[in-house]
Amino acid sequence: MAENFEPKIVAFLCKWCSSAGSDLAGVSRLQYPANVVPITVMCSGSVSPLYIFSAFRKGADGVLVSGCHPGDCHYIKGNYYARRRISLVKELLEFSGLEPERFQMSWVSAAEGKKYTEVISDFVDALKPLGPQQMLRREA
């Protein structure tokens, strides 16, 4: 079962860096797993914890929040707020017993198409042995 399991990842990518980074991976024809549902947001700081809980509840096996490197935020400090808030979300999810691998955050700049593919491949590899996420999933 574990080998055939294809995890579904919801990725919140900031418009200015990570989303452009994923675009670069695409136009550079870099290969990476097709398990990601990318959602472009204006800033990683605009990702409400509700989006993350909602993604898990609607069946995501993993959630990724990705933004600009510290200091590079288009809005100057959005990613600093995100870092603080997301680390609290991470603490909460882990405390309630969700596997820590299921929720990740990364800084991917518009020039880091390569890094984006690595983040996704490693994420998929980490999720495969865990199997589907059942804890927060809505009963259909």
Place this chain on the structure above:
Amino acid sequence: MSQAEEIRKEARRLLEEGEVKYVVGYRRGPDGLTAAPFFAATPEDAESLIWDPTCVHNLVRFVRDEKRRKGRAKDPDHRPVAIVVKGCDSRAVNVLLQEKFIERDEVYLIGVSCEDSGVADSKKLAHRFKGRKVDGIERDGEDAFSVASEGKKITVPAAELLADRCLECQASYPVVSDFLTGAKAERKPEKPYGSVEKMEEMPSAERRAFWEEQIGRCIRCYACRSVCPMCFCDECVVDTINFAVNPGTSAEEKADRIKWIERGSDSSENFGYHFVRAIHLAGRCIDCGECQRVCPLDIPVRFLNKKLEKAAKELFDYDAGFDAEGDSLVASFRDDDPGEFIR
């Protein structure tokens, strides 16, 4: 003069001089043992006020109601409202001041220090006395309570009866007040986050099973939200029935409201609700423990808040409710906030 007498005297003075609209305090509840919140509006009412280890309630919650009432009144009375506050309650006032929900002159704080003690958990009391009738409880020195039951006075070590939060309380005196009774005793609990640490030591899967069982039982009565002094939004994101509507709200508008969390009480919806509640209280919860006390199913909701309190302290060195001037936890950042978990 006992602390209760001092509270009564101050309340009587305030009401006689008309300095405040009313005094929110405690009086003896209908069962003759536990305290109940009480609104004293006349100097005579002030004589009913009490202070003892059963005064568990966080009365700051009534500030929210007062604010709403004032907003609706045609000709509002702008005098402040006096509230009896313990250490934890006073920190709740500080958070509301920090968030500019209230102004300092809207409340008159009658601070009462728990000194070296705290309040007694009624469930622990019932458990300790195995259903026998308890007629009264009072503090007996630093580390004990004297409990009157069936004509006898029994001395019980404080640790057996103190509410969980009091065992982990780090400031048992009011940090903000206009009038203070009792000494500013500094309390240093050995393990301020002991209960959370015990849970963190559990393996992840065991913790998941624990929370799945606990949260799965929730019936979504929202008692924890109603009693919380920090939950003051008119519209709550987790609850679609209190969205503000007026005669002009079209059906389309109503339908377009995002339902982040449905009303059903299955495990997934419950997790959504409790997670949102915990996150919304991060850096705001002052651990008054009311949410857990009022839970009809005894779900240990306080742990989720306590966990984030611990995270805020360890990661960002942030204590909620001690400083009414500084920025709140999630509205501020430092360049060197930990980010090792980020790739």
